Structures are given as structure tokens and as C-alpha cells.
Amino acid sequence: MSLPGAPIDGLHAHARSVQPRTVTLRRALHRHPELGLDLPRTRDAVVAALADLPVQVHLGRSVSSVVAVLEGHRPGPTILLRGDMDALPMPEDTGLPFASEVAGAMHACGHDTHVAMLASAAKVLADRRDELGGRVVFMFQPGEEGFHGARYMIEEGLLDRSGPAGRPDAAYALHISATLPSGEVHARPGPLMAAADTIKVTVNGRGGHASAPHDALDPVPAAAAMVGALQTAVTRRVDTHQPVVLTIAHIVAGTTTNVIPETAYLEGTLRSLSETARATMYEEIRRVCRYTALAHGCTAEVEIEPGYPVTVNDSAAVDQVTELAGDVLGHDNVATMPAPIMGAEDFSYVLAEVPGALAFLGGCPPGVDPALAPPNHSNRVVFDEEAMAAGVAVYAGLALGAR
Structure with a gap:
């Protein structure tokens, strides 16, 4: 004083x-x-x-x-x-x-x-x-x-x-x-x-011709589904009194219109105001991405880079x-x-x-x-x-x- x-x-x-x-x-x-x-x-x-x-x-x-x-x-x-x-x-x-x-x-x-x-x-x-x-x-x-x-x-x-x-x-x-x-x-x-963490997800599938998706494992629908599922995880798994923002801001997949790519990439940021909510979202991000990928026949590698507290x-x-x-x-x-x-x-x-x-x-x-x-x-x-x-x-x- x-x-x-x-x-x-x-x-x-x-x-x-x-x-x-x-x-x-x-x-x-x-x-x-x-x-x-x-x-x-x-x-x-x-x-x-x-x-x-x-x-x-x-x-x-x-x-x-x-x-x-x-x-x-x-x-x-x-x-x-x-x-x-x-x-x-x-x-x-x-x-x-x-x-x-x-x-x-x-x-x-x-x-x-x-x-x-x-x-x-x-x-x-x-x-x-x-x-x-x-x-x-x-x-x-x-x-x-x-x-x-x-x-x-x-x-x-x-x-x-x-x-x-x-x-x-x-x-x-x-x-x-x-x-x-x-x-x-x-x-x-x-x-x-807030605390600020970086999320990086690689979705691995199997490439193929865009006219025959049944012969491939398309990682793009899996990646798209992850975006919505992650937003649902915020609203359904985190206490509303503990603010969290999760934004997927960067999506990359494919090279042209008639090729199903082998991989898709997601990047985003996680913002939180408590260590409890932060830890909860670390777990949810890994779980959601892993099982959403599996539901599409793909796999997912999830990396969370801790940022500022x-x-x-x-x-x-x-x-x-x-x-x-x-x-x-x-x-x-x-x-x-x-x-x-x-x-x-x-x-x-x-x-x-x-x-x-x-x-x-x-x-x-x-x-x-x-x-x-x-x-x-x-x-x-x-x-x-x-x-x-x-x-x-x-x-x-x-x-x-x-x-």
C-alpha cells in the first residue's frame, strides 16, 4: 500500500x-x-x-x-x-x-x-x-x-x-x-x-482417387468432424464457470480436386483461465481427436504445446x-x-x-x-x-x- x-x-x-x-x-x-x-x-x-x-x-x-x-x-x-x-x-x-x-x-x-x-x-x-x-x-x-x-x-x-x-x-x-x-x-x-496452448493434430488415412472414396480412408471428413466435436467438448465437458476458448484456425489437406490425400492437419489454440479447465481440455482434445479419427477408419496424432500460464x-x-x-x-x-x-x-x-x-x-x-x-x-x-x-x-x- x-x-x-x-x-x-x-x-x-x-x-x-x-x-x-x-x-x-x-x-x-x-x-x-x-x-x-x-x-x-x-x-x-x-x-x-x-x-x-x-x-x-x-x-x-x-x-x-x-x-x-x-x-x-x-x-x-x-x-x-x-x-x-x-x-x-x-x-x-x-x-x-x-x-x-x-x-x-x-x-x-x-x-x-x-x-x-x-x-x-x-x-x-x-x-x-x-x-x-x-x-x-x-x-x-x-x-x-x-x-x-x-x-x-x-x-x-x-x-x-x-x-x-x-x-x-x-x-x-x-x-x-x-x-x-x-x-x-x-x-x-x-x-x-488466459493460458494459451497450441494444438496440432495430424489425421492419417489412406490416399486414393476422389471418384472412389471407398477404396481410400479419407482423412478430410475425419478432420472436419473433429472441429465440431471439439467445440461440443468445450460446452459439455467444462464447467461453464471456467471459461475456455478452443479455436481451430488452420486446416490443411490435399493438393488438387481429384485426389484424396493421405493426411490432414489441424492447428489451433486453447485458452483457459484455470489449471483445472486446462487439464480437462488437454484430456478431451486427445480423446476426441483419437476416437473421431478411429470412427472414420483413420488415426490421429495429437500434440499440445503448453504456452503461457x-x-x-x-x-x-x-x-x-x-x-x-x-x-x-x-x-x-x-x-x-x-x-x-x-x-x-x-x-x-x-x-x-x-x-x-x-x-x-x-x-x-x-x-x-x-x-x-x-x-x-x-x-x-x-x-x-x-x-x-x-x-x-x-x-x-x-x-x-x-x-
Whole structure:
């Protein structure tokens, strides 16, 4: 919880004063997005942005991560603040003057804003170092978009007592959203985002001429039947109070119109908000695919690749975020989310080890209805850069107000 009279006066104004620094870094990153776990240009830009600050910088060994540690002037807790750095493999069609110059890569999820906000929060906190107790760990991580970057950083000792700054007492992250009003902070306690697993199914039959299906074992009807059977399994085998989404999004079979193929392939995603529902669906997916294939005279090989776990916010940490954000930004700019969302986040790995919270920061452009704005992961998504000052202030406030 915040200390009475915590040193947050003027924090939003302070964040606005470093806005040119924030925007410059954000636009540089936006022009040159990098994918996955190897982000050398982004890493170097982060290191350069921190070069004039009194922080200890540690570079990742196996991935392009950056950990910076700022020591306060009095004893206190260790607070971890996360900003993810990677982009998405997609074209950009925003028409922005600082649009991506890298073909097939775009910062469509706002990670460039996360990095810029976190780096500027480090600047604000360095300016207020005499007000800071304990230490702040700035976690700049690659590979959030499906590459388990946070897990790699944890495996390298990020959260260990013998790590760069010792074991964190709390961990926080902000994620910008183009479909929330600019400058608002939205959060909720408990499950916030889903676990995400990948499903891959190979249906094996026997090929033949399309005019004589009785002489073959056609895997296509078996694969088609699996899609419906899997949806039925969700509605009939999982408690309705434990949300699950199962989507088969990729089906491949055959090469031409008059050939029955030997194999058919299904791929999709499983999203769940509890380990109980997740385990139930693992079993059901294997069972349904196996026996549906057998009913058609075929066989099925099922592979489930575990993805990110459920992102679970600590209740006390959410209270800290919402109270602090209300004090800094105005309580009208803070909202409790009515329900989790079924997207996934690898900050879940951190929150499984350290009490903390992830919150959403509104970044809808001015004059645009948030309900109609191109969302994150759209090739046309645009974020209001003014919202970054709010994010910088919240990040800095979470460190300054901790005890």
C-alpha cells in the first residue's frame, strides 16, 4: 500500500517534462522493430537511453534482455517494473511519419511505447532518487510475442536472491491498449489473462482417387468432424464457470480436386483461465481427436504445446496500482475490469513467482471512438503518445509509493 504522503506530488507533470525523451525513443524503436528473442538494435537503444542515469546495467546471456537497477537513498523494498521490447511479424499500414522501415515487422502491440515509458520512468526516478526507498529493477524483456522471453530472464536469475538486485518484493507491468480511452488505467484482481496452448493434430488415412472414396480412408471428413466435436467438448465437458476458448484456425489437406490425400492437419489454440479447465481440455482434445479419427477408419496424432500460464494479479498489488493511478492521474481515470480477457501474457511467469499486477493503459488516439479504433495487433493500430506520460508517472509512482 502507499505510504501516507508518498512523494508523488507533481509526478504526472514530471513525466510530461521528459515526454520529448519518451517520444524520441519510442519513434526510433517504432521505425526499426525487431522480432523474437534476439533484438540487438533495440537492446542497444535501451542501453543508450539509460547511459546518463545512475543505474547498474546487466545484459542477458542467452537473449537480448536488459536489466537496470536503481538504488534508493534509504532502505525499502525491491520493486520490479517490466517493459517488453519485441514487435510482430506483420506489415504496417498506419501511414505514420515514423512507420516501420522493416518489411514484415511492426510494433503493433505497443511494446515500443512500453520500452520508452519504462526508460523514462527510470529517468524520473533517478531525478527523485533522494525520495526513493529500496531499489527498482527495470526489466526490459524480449520475446513476449510467443517466445517466452520472461521465462528466459527468470532462468538467468532475474528473480533469484543472488540475482541482479535480489528477490523482488513486488512486480508491475503496464500494457497499452488502443481500444481504451487515452490515459486511463484498467485492472482487476485474480485471473486477468488466459493460458494459451497450441494444438496440432495430424489425421492419417489412406490416399486414393476422389471418384472412389471407398477404396481410400479419407482423412478430410475425419478432420472436419473433429472441429465440431471439439467445440461440443468445450460446452459439455467444462464447467461453464471456467471459461475456455478452443479455436481451430488452420486446416490443411490435399493438393488438387481429384485426389484424396493421405493426411490432414489441424492447428489451433486453447485458452483457459484455470489449471483445472486446462487439464480437462488437454484430456478431451486427445480423446476426441483419437476416437473421431478411429470412427472414420483413420488415426490421429495429437500434440499440445503448453504456452503461457494464466496471468494472475495479486489483489493487494491491484489495490496499489489503482490507488496510485487514481492519486496521480485522477480517480476518474481508473477502472476495474469486469472480466478477464482471453489473450495471453508472459508476464504471467513473473507473477507466478512474485506478487504483483499487470494493468492496461488506455492509448486510443484523440477524436477516435475506442470501440471503433483499430485494436492491438492490427496493421493500422495507432497509439496516443500523450498516454505515455501517464504510464511513466504510474511506473515511477509504484516505485516511489512502495514500502
